[in-house]
Amino acid sequence: xxxxxxxxxxxxxxxxxxxxxxxxxxxxxxxxxxxxxxxxxxxxxxxxxxxxxxxxxxxxxxxxxxxxxxxxxxxxxxxxxxxxxxxxxxxxxxxxxxxxxxxxxxxxxxxxxxxxxxxxxxxxxxxxxxxxxxxxxxxxxxxxxxx
Amino acid sequence: xxxxxxxxxxxxxxxxxxxxxxxxxxxxxxxxxxxxxxxxxxxxxxxxxxxxxxxxxxxxxxxxxxxxxxxxxxxxxxxxxxxxxxxxxxxxxxxxxxxxxxxxxxxxxxxxxxxxxxxxxxxxxxx
Numbered sequence: 020x021x022x023x024x025x026x027x028x029x030x031x032x033x034x035x036x037x038x039x040x041x042x043x044x045x046x047x048x049x050x051x052x053x054x055x056x057x058x059x060x061x062x063x064x065x066x067x068x069x070x071x072x073x074x075x076x077x078x079x080x081x082x083x084x085x086x087x088x089x090x091x092x093x094x095x096x097x098x099x100x101x102x103x104x105x106x107x108x109x110x111x112x113x114x115x116x117x118x119x120x121x122x123x124x125x126x127x128x129x130x131x132x133x134x135x136x137x138x139x140x141x142x143x144x145x146x147x148x149x150x151x152x153x154x155x156x157x158x159x160x161x162x163x164x165x166x
Numbered sequence: 167x168x169x170x171x172x173x174x175x176x177x178x179x180x181x182x183x184x185x186x187x188x189x190x191x192x193x194x195x196x197x198x199x200x201x202x203x204x205x206x207x208x209x210x211x212x213x214x215x216x217x218x219x220x221x222x223x224x225x226x227x228x229x230x231x232x233x234x235x236x237x238x239x240x241x242x243x244x245x246x247x248x249x250x251x252x253x254x255x256x257x258x259x260x261x262x263x264x265x266x267x268x269x270x271x272x273x274x275x276x277x278x279x280x281x282x283x284x285x286x287x288x289x290x291x292x293x
Contacts, residue, residue, distance in 0.1 A: 077200065081229075085195045086230050087249075091238035094250040098188045100237075103254055103273055107233065108226055110271070112204070115222060120210040129212035131205065133221040140225055148232070159224035160217050162191040163225045 079108045196223040251276040
């Protein structure tokens with residue numbers, strides 16, 4: 020037994036001295052019920068766990084891509100242009116939502132209905148863009164209610 | 167969880183159809199559920215109507231379609247297979263209504279519209 024125990028630290032020293040030093044404190048940890056980390060991955064586990072945690076951000080990018088493939092199936096879009104389109108959609112959403120919120124408050128109503136959104140579209144979008152947008156919205160609402 | 171599972175199973179068993187998303191019901195690509203959540207969480211009003219979210223998603227999808235269609239044509243005219251910020255800038259600035267909508271917007275890495283002021287041009291007829 021003693022020669023085997025002596026062999027183990029001898030095998031460890033050519034790799035590095037630090038993990039062998041960390042073994043006695045690491046051996047104390049499994050008393051809590053945790054497994055010993057393997058030698059190779061020992062110092063990097065904390066970093067790997069931190070790297071795995073990623074905050075997900077919600078964007079409209081996949082939907083913009085679907086619309087692009089409907090309109091131009093063979094055209095792609097760069098990541099910067101996609102970012103610009105995402106910012107555009109967020110900006111217009113914010114403008115329409117703010118205007119709808121104000122309209123509901125002016126009329127002392129606690130609800131934003133499709134009527135408020137329609138009025139906001141007429142106020143925010145200029146000219147023909149507003150007319151086409153209203154017709155698209157009405158068509159979508161009709162199809163949604165009929166299904 | 168069990169109640170939810172039961173209702174889903176009963177719906178699919180009774181109707182025999184898969185559950186459709188609201189975007190699929192309205193025939194849209196933009197997410198109606200996500201837009202509804204944004205409207206509710208950001209405190210625009212106490213209540214949000216169901217048709218309001220459908221209408222808003224349809225309007226946003228129409229605007230995205232409009233910009234992407236013209237930008238795709240601009241990209242093709244420049245013999246490119248990929249839309250870049252320059253193409254979006256040319257799209258927006260050459261269209262009167264989109265330019266009015268995005269009058270106070272700066273597009274990153276997009277350049278300017280080529281224009282020479284008349285006073286800077288060489289005088290052709292000199293008396």
